[in-house]
Amino acid sequence: MAYQVTLIPGDGIGPEVSGAARRVLEATGVQFEWDVQEAGVTALESKGDVLPDDVVESIRKNGIALKGPLTTPIGGGFRSVNVALRHALELYANLRPARTYEGVQSTFDSIDLVVVRENMEDLYAGVEFEQGTDGAHEVIDAINRISGKNVSPTAAISIKSITPENSRRIVEFAFDYASRNERKLVTAVHKANIMKFSDGLFLKVAEDVSKEYPSIEFNDRIVDNMCMQLMQKPDLYDLLVMPNLYGDILSDLTAGMIGGLGVAPSANIGENAAVFEAIHGSAPSHAGRNEANPTAMILSGVMLLRHLNEQDAAKAVDNAVASVIKAGEHVTYDLRADRSREKGAGTSDMADAIIAELNR
Numbered sequence: 001m002a003y004q005v006t007l008i009p010g011d012g013i014g015p016e017v018s019g020a021a022r023r024v025l026e027a028t029g030v031q032f033e034w035d036v037q038e039a040g041v042t043a044l045e046s047k048g049d050v051l052p053d054d055v056v057e058s059i060r061k062n063g064i065a066l067k068g069p070l071t072t073p074i075g076g077g078f079r080s081v082n083v084a085l086r087h088a089l090e091l092y093a094n095l096r097p098a099r100t101y102e103g104v105q106s107t108f109d110s111i112d113l114v115v116v117r118e119n120m121e122d123l124y125a126g127v128e129f130e131q132g133t134d135g136a137h138e139v140i141d142a143i144n145r146i147s148g149k150n151v152s153p154t155a156a157i158s159i160k161s162i163t164p165e166n167s168r169r170i171v172e173f174a175f176d177y178a179s180r181n182e183r184k185l186v187t188a189v190h191k192a193n194i195m196k197f198s199d200g201l202f203l204k205v206a207e208d209v210s211k212e213y214p215s216i217e218f219n220d221r222i223v224d225n226m227c228m229q230l231m232q233k234p235d236l237y238d239l240l241v242m243p244n245l246y247g248d249i250l251s252d253l254t255a256g257m258i259g260g261l262g263v264a265p266s267a268n269i270g271e272n273a274a275v276f277e278a279i280h281g282s283a284p285s286h287a288g289r290n291e292a293n294p295t296a297m298i299l300s301g302v303m304l305l306r307h308l309n310e311q312d313a314a315k316a317v318d319n320a321v322a323s324v325i326k327a328g329e330h331v332t333y334d335l336r337a338d339r340s341r342e343k344g345a346g347t348s349d350m351a352d353a354i355i356a357e358l359n360r
């Protein structure tokens with residue numbers, strides 16, 4: 001029976017890279033019935049809304065989506081469509097594996113890390129007060145009155161909130177993922193030495209949860225030290241779990257370590273739905289040129305296959321991607337040492353080469 005999957009082609013390079021991923025997934029022999037939905041600028045133009053209800057409903061119904069990158073229009077008061085989608089579906093866990101593929105131009109080799117980022121709270125909950133507004137003044141007055149501190153009345157305010165419930169949920173997700181994927185060590189990343197209450201709570205919950213998983217090693221690192229250690233001795237780490245902001249930053253760091261955005265996949269996972277997408281955005285300057293790297297989107301498709309428990313198909317696509325990148329012949333220009341656009345393969349040509357490898 002075919003899997004019903006919502007497919008959001010996306011904006012900019014989205015239709016090209018998600019089209020490539022769709023063809024590769026179909027070439028595995030796993031049957032899909034795609035429910036194609038528009039979101040982002042494409043939907044704004046056709047339906048007057050960056051995130052039409054139909055899109056959220058479709059993912060709710062199917063429980064799974066492959067999503068191309070979406071452009072957040074600048075100005076007009078638009079919040080990120082991607083953040084809105086994660087909140088609408090309560091996709092609380094952002095899973096970002098970072099593994100080096102031989103042949104990719106990167107400073108590091110043999111990287112095999114997983115970043116698990118909390119997706120729902122922290123400074124990203126959108127509780128902000130614009131500098132100079134009545135709201136900001138009221139909040140600052142209350143803070144100064146209650147805390148005895150002296151926050152300047154000219155300050156802009158962003159609220160960081162960390163709850164035990166969301167901390168527990170993300171740390172349990174990290175340990176469950178570690179158990180299922182034979183990961184040996186979970187590291188909680190925080191800044192609890194400075195933010196004793198918010199990050200301190202996250203760390204305390206992480207320590208508590210770790211006791212429920214005695215077969216997996218646990219430690220913690222302060223976020224700045226974590227960045228340095230990743231540069232110096234990444235081999236000492238395995239799976240990193242952290243609140244939203246640090247996760248956003250560290251997962252770009254790990255993406256950089258494996259060769260950049262073109263090869264970095266991700267998944268946003270909740271209780272009832274999962275959305276698979278590349279980390280990169282819609283890269284408008286590459287749109288319509290058949291030159292964007294489809295790897296990140298195809299590897300997001302590998303994660304989708306694993307989520308469906310189609311392990312053989314997932315492994316086959318992963319191996320095919322690895323072979324094509326290693327051979328270096330049919331890869332997009334950004335994967336070439338000379339970065340030659342003339343010699344680089346097109347997006348669709350790279351997908352064809354991966355499909356040919358799958359069929360070998």
Ligand code: NAD
Pocket residue numbers: 013017068069070071072073082261262277278279280281282283284285286291292293294296334
């Ligand atoms: P971006 O990731 O779109 O592009 C940054 C640069 O990375 C590009 O100029 C390009 O050189 C390179 N790049 C990215 N993906 C590539 C690929 N597949 N192949 C080759 N090169 C690639 O980031 P941006 O320019 O900051 O954002 C553009 C738009 O995308 C914005 O509207 C932003 O809001 C949106 N965005 C969406 C998502 C998402 O949908 N999850 C994520 C990030 C940004």
